[in-house]
Amino acid sequence: QVQLVQSGAEVKKPGASVKVSCKASGYTFTSDGISWVRQAPGQGLEWMGWISAYNGNTNYAQKLQGRVTMTTDTSTSTAYMELKSLRSDDTAVYYCARDLPQWRMDVWGQGTTVTVSS
């Protein structure tokens, strides 16, 4: 079955970077895109950006431009999201999701908790 498995929880200090992985299985990885979505504690969902697993094209939410980088490794069917210059308000659960045509996120990873604290 189609599955996205994310890396484990992270605790980081302000100013550090974090890189979350998302390993896909059960489908042809390069056929679809991956969106990254985060959710701060008790808050709503925030779209962070999208990467094409076919050609690596990316587009990021304006508020994260310059701090976020999304990449893929097609040899291992894994997507990565790196966030730099972490602040306390980056504390959130980070999700990857498969993005199908018509911008539907049909399969989600289990989420990765990133805590930013001094």
Place this chain on the structure above:
Amino acid sequence: QSALTQPASVSGSPGQSITISCTGTNSDVGSYNLVSWYQQHPGKAPKLMIYGVSKRPSGVSNRFSGSKSGNTASLTISGLQAEDEADYFCCSYAGSVTLVFGGGTKLTVL
């Protein structure tokens, strides 16, 4: 890009119908038939319930339906069941390969 506007909470009794609204602008909801809805239970990942305004993925109950009028999309749940109690988020394509979510609506089944 501003978040889409949803009511913070709605409630209904088992068997009733409820509707959750999602208001955007003519730059997102109003311009594209690319609105999706996600259900999220506490501590779980979101689940796709509706896409393309009114299409249901395989396996989603036909009690869930979606519609759109102008800049406002709506999710209707008929025959409310206890397991429908969850948070619901709308999401719209906003052009230039960007998406925007609504703030979320907490559904309580009384």
